Amino acid sequence: MGYRSDVVLAVGKEIMPHFMAALSRNEAASKMVFDPAYRDDLIKDYQGEGNMLIRWSGVKWYEGYEDIDAIQAFINNPGDFGPETVGDAGASVWDCFKFVRIGEEPNDIETDGGGFWDIYVERSITY
Numbered sequence: 001m002g003y004r005s006d007v008v009l010a011v012g013k014e015i016m017p018h019f020m021a022a023l024s025r026n027e028a029a030s031k032m033v034f035d036p037a038y039r040d041d042l043i044k045d046y047q048g049e050g051n052m053l054i055r056w057s058g059v060k061w062y063e064g065y066e067d068i069d070a071i072q073a074f075i076n077n078p079g080d081f082g083p084e085t086v087g088d089a090g091a092s093v094w095d096c097f098k099f100v101r102i103g104e105e106p107n108d109i110e111t112d113g114g115g116f117w118d119i120y121v122e123r124s125i126t127y
Contacts, residue, residue, distance in 0.1 A: 002060050003104055007059055012097060015086055019078070078094070
């Protein structure tokens with residue numbers, strides 16, 4: 001069965017060319033984003049501003065899977081797929097995306113990127 005995670009990746013319109021370049025290098029990664037059989041949600045105009053949000057639920061987000069590795073390469077360094085700064089103000093590409101992964105274990109939480117303050121992990125006790 002394997003260890004599963006819930007994952008959200010939001011990509012700002014400013015670095016969409018970077019993201020598309022990363023996906024173009026791996027057909028499996030492109031399917032993972034655009035084929036409904038491989039993802040749970042795809043919002044192509046997130047926040048009404050041309051940003052993209054992808055959500056995968058119960059995914060095996062393992063290093064060594066070619067589709068995951070291709071997406072993770074973008075997350076680890078989006079500047080590898082285009083300029084390090086974007087826009088008129090020269091924003092860092094790091095401020096133009098947000099990645100959040102929650103694993104099955106309570107402390108298995110991973111985040112990256114400095115954009116999209118509205119995407120975060122919230123823990124609570126429910127009864």
